[in-house]
Amino acid sequence: MRRLLSIALAVLLLLVVLAYSYLMPRRGPGRNRHRAELTTLLISLKLHQGDLIFHTSQSAQSRAIQLATHSPYSHCGMLFRQGGEWQVLEAVQPVGITPLEKWIIRGKGGHFVVKRLRDAEQVLTPEALRRLKRAGQQYRGKDYDQYFGWSDERIYCSELLWKMYQQATGREIGKLQHLRDFDLSHPAVQAKLRERYGRRLPLDERVISPVQMLESPELVTVVER
Numbered sequence: 001m002r003r004l005l006s007i008a009l010a011v012l013l014l015l016v017v018l019a020y021s022y023l024m025p026r027r028g029p030g031r032n033r034h035r036a037e038l039t040t041l042l043i044s045l046k047l048h049q050g051d052l053i054f055h056t057s058q059s060a061q062s063r064a065i066q067l068a069t070h071s072p073y074s075h076c077g078m079l080f081r082q083g084g085e086w087q088v089l090e091a092v093q094p095v096g097i098t099p100l101e102k103w104i105i106r107g108k109g110g111h112f113v114v115k116r117l118r119d120a121e122q123v124l125t126p127e128a129l130r131r132l133k134r135a136g137q138q139y140r141g142k143d144y145d146q147y148f149g150w151s152d153e154r155i156y157c158s159e160l161l162w163k164m165y166q167q168a169t170g171r172e173i174g175k176l177q178h179l180r181d182f183d184l185s186h187p188a189v190q191a192k193l194r195e196r197y198g199r200r201l202p203l204d205e206r207v208i209s210p211v212q213m214l215e216s217p218e219l220v221t222v223v224e225r
Contacts, residue, residue, distance in 0.1 A: 036101040036110060040086060043114070043223050047086060050124050050132055051079040051222060052115045052161055052173075053100075054214050055107030061146070064192040068182040071211035073113070076157050077103060078164065080133065089136050091160040093144040114223040115214065123169055131168035136160070147196055148179070150206040162208045173219065174212035179205045 056062065057075035065074040077090035079100070086100040104110055117123055124132070145154035152163075158174070165171050180203035184193065193201060213219070 036104040040101045049080050055112040064189045067186045068189050069209045069211045073210050076210045091155050091157040095139045095142045115219040116222045118220050135164040135167040158208045158210045174216045176206050179203050
């Protein structure tokens with residue numbers, strides 16, 4: 001019975017996708033929105049609450065982050081299902097929730113990667129997910145931390161996800177580094193550092209970067225588009 005139900009759902013999803021693709025605008029800004037909505041529909045059955053999602057931000061500081069970390073991935077968030085829709089909890093200004101399709105549109109080229117705790121089935125029990133949501137709730141509304149400090153007063157994207165998982169499950173996803181560990185040699189990186197810190201760089205400040213979480217052996221890839 002379950003197999004028949006799964007087949008029926010798959011067929012229904014295929015029909016919806018075909019109809020949606022037929023109605024999709026051929027060009028213009030509406031096409032990106034429709035493409036993101038279609039992508040969300042296609043991957044929705046693969047997603048689990050607590051999954052981490054990464055993309056290349058198009059914010060003003062994104063290039064500096066990419067250069068300093070040697071990775072195209074400069075922003076990340078956590079997936080939760082709310083009101084029947086997939087949402088991304090993320091540290092922007094301020095920390096809040098963004099519908100998945102809107103989050104996809106904001107990334108460069110609409111590309112993203114979804115990662116999951118390797119042993120999520122054992123670790124992310126219903127109670128653990130409730131703790132994870134509570135851990136995220138305490139940061140809602142906090143200002144984005146453009147100085148990448150480790151205090152909870154302000155918070156940046158990968159710091160939010162790292163602290164949520166550590167508080168809810170005891171797991172540390174990604175190795176903590178110090179600002180001095182990054183490649184700070186590029187002129188674009190140096191300009192951004194001068195803009196933020198002046199001449200007094202907090203080189204010993206603890207930092208967790210998106211790529212450290214993305215490449216953590218604690219995670220496995222679920223979706224890459």
